[in-house]
Amino acid sequence: MARPGFVLEVDDRTPPLLVADGPRARLERFPLGTEVVYPAESLARLDDLVGAIDLALADPEGTEPLAARLRPGMKLTIAFDDVAATPPLRTPDVRGRIIERVLIQAAAAGVDDVELICANGLNRRNTEAELRQLLGERVFRSLYADGKLTNHDAENRGRLTVLTPASEAGSDAGAEVAINSRVAESDLLVMVHLVHGIGQGGLPGDGLAAVTAGLGSVGSIRAERGLDAVLSGSAEHRRRAGEAVAAAVDVFAVEAVLDNDNYPSSVDFLGKREWEWSWSAQAKLLGLSRITALAPARYTRLLNARLESGYGVTQVTAGAPEAVAAASRSRVLEQQQVEVTGQADVLVLGVPAATPYSVQSVTDPVLAAWHALGFSYQSATDQPLVRDGGAVIVYHPLAQDFSSLHHPATIDFFADVLPTTTDAAELAERFEDKFADDPWYVQLYRTSQAFHGLHPFHLWYQLAAAVQRLGDVVFVGADRGSAERLGFRAASTLADALEITSATVGRTPRIRYLHTPPNALGAVT
Structure with a gap:
């Protein structure tokens, strides 16, 4: 335990x-x-990740199984986190594993109109190499060359669909709710999200509002992250955005909760308590300290960039977005909460x-x-x-x-x-x-x-x-x-x-x- x-x-x-x-x-x-707040050790990882993914898709929260929602002739869009969600994960990335299992079910159901979109919001476009690492070679090669794998562009007005015009925004006047046109035209949107904390960059998908956060227009994202919204903690725009998305798009969420092993095995002692370090770990830290103190900044950045994180997966949940977000939040609290x-x-x-x-x-x-x-x-x-x-x-x-x-x-x-x-x-x-x-x-x-x-x-x-x-x-x-x-x-x-x-x-x-x-x-x- x-x-x-x-x-x-x-x-x-x-x-x-x-x-x-x-x-x-x-x-x-x-x-x-001084009071030192130490994080908990990781909860147990899933022994059979593929089996856990298949089970989540077959027995989702608050909705029918994914297979029952797939049919020939439908438009299926799969959206997934960009590289800002976590430090680089070990290959194969869990997002790629989830998407591959969704695509297998889609193929079995005769769905041939499938597109993948990186839900990067206002974050930078993910490179070809990053998308390949994230999705895996087989998924990448099947879709990228045909233009079926893209980054979201919040500035491309021709590829955005307005769900709620700004003139109808009521108390939130001037804030539109608009999303990626491919998403708006889809019969089903599958949202794939990683969770490794509660806060910016790793929070549970926050239900339907996650669609506008990653796939919305500049105006939609601006209303959600503007100064008034942040300082007041107001959820009015997020609520309205979620309602607009729910009325326009059928959303099936899949979230994987990561454990607390963010360091790779070569330096995993950094995540342990200091008095438990072995002599070899102390020697490694001494060498690492000297390297980072003496080497130019560009070399230390290169060293850190090459370290894939050691994360594993403790839970996979699928189904209705709000129910999935609640389940992920509960798992994160179970793993990370420390009473002070x-x-x-x-x-x-x-x-x-x-x-x-x-x-x-x-x-x-x-x-x-x-x-x-x-x-x-x-x-x-x-x-x-x-x-x-x-x-x-x-x-x-x-x-x-x-x-x-x-x-x-x-x-x-x-x-x-x-x-x-x-x-x-x-x-x-x-x-x-x-x-x-x-x-x-x-x-x-x-x-x-x-x-x-x-x-x-x-x-x-x-x-x-x-x-x-x-x-x-x-x-x-x-x-x-x-x-x-x-x-x-x-x-x-x-x-x-x-x-x-x-x-x-x-x-x-x-x-x-x-x-x-x-x-x-x-x-x-």
Whole structure:
């Protein structure tokens, strides 16, 4: 039986603890009394993944079996997560395994009008090599050359169908609900989704609203992720979008819940508790620390990019989207929830080398800030792990290193917009439309591997919700210019960071360290 997560109180016998620090591997000694939230060990993996997929398709939640919904002459569309869903999975990817089983049933039912769409939303287009790795060689070769395997294009008005015109949006005036035309014209949409947490980049499919998130127009996605929606927590647009999709499309969801083994076997000791490391593991970490400290950034990025994650699958569920999302959420909570007592004064977080939006790319300062405050800070089931007015201390170098291929809009956002203001409301009012409509950003999104021009704004809105509640944010070992540009502060060491935050939280604060990855969800009691 897997051991649950727990909270360790640091004492004089506690060894230095591993902290994710971007591309660097760091061991840190924490002050006595620090509460360390350790994630749980993984739940048992499925022994027979193919058998579990077939069983889920044959015995779905809240609807009839997939085979009963397939018939000759129908239009079948299968949509699936893009590479931002997880770090690279071991080949064959579970999404490819699921899609292959769906295609086998479709062929048996005489369905010959089938298309696959990568539900990338406003994320970058997935490359040919990424699609091949994700789907497997047989599925890729069967569909790609004939144009039956494509990336979604939220800017292609000719390939979008409006379900709810903006003029009918009521209180949400100006926000259309529009989706990919192929999806809207389909007799059945099968949505394939991976789940490895609750939060941006790995949340359960969220029912029918997931269709607009991955396959919607720019306007639909903008309404869902705009500043007002993020800060208010309003679900009005998501509810209306779900209703519009339900009225137009028959959706069958399939979700696979991943375990907590995100490190590959070569470095899986990084996901274990420090006092359980073997001598060989300690030697590996020493070598890894020296390499990441001395090698140029491009080589450490290459090293991390080549590491496939060690994830396995603990559950496969299929059926009605809302029922499937609920089942996935329950499994994630079973695996990742860790009870903690009360809220801390200081929360310490680390940013790993690869984030959901830097797969095969660079974790620039904006992405690092988002991962800390828009993702890790939200790793709680109810209230945050740190009190309102408290402080967050983050480990990341914040090097001014950007990807001109993947994040051209973020380069300009960091260089031209943030020096003017870091206030989310002012950003939205003064700059969002310019970036959303800029023809160069649109062209790069549609024809290259660039994220949409709105992407840095949506990240900023998500982290702004945390900044509003905090009294201080300090990055350890970070480029001071980058930290200042982001509106935060920098410190050389943890001790310096605690000294800086003492004016906010006092000289004897309650400190809590969220020891991730792997993922953990704090349940504050």
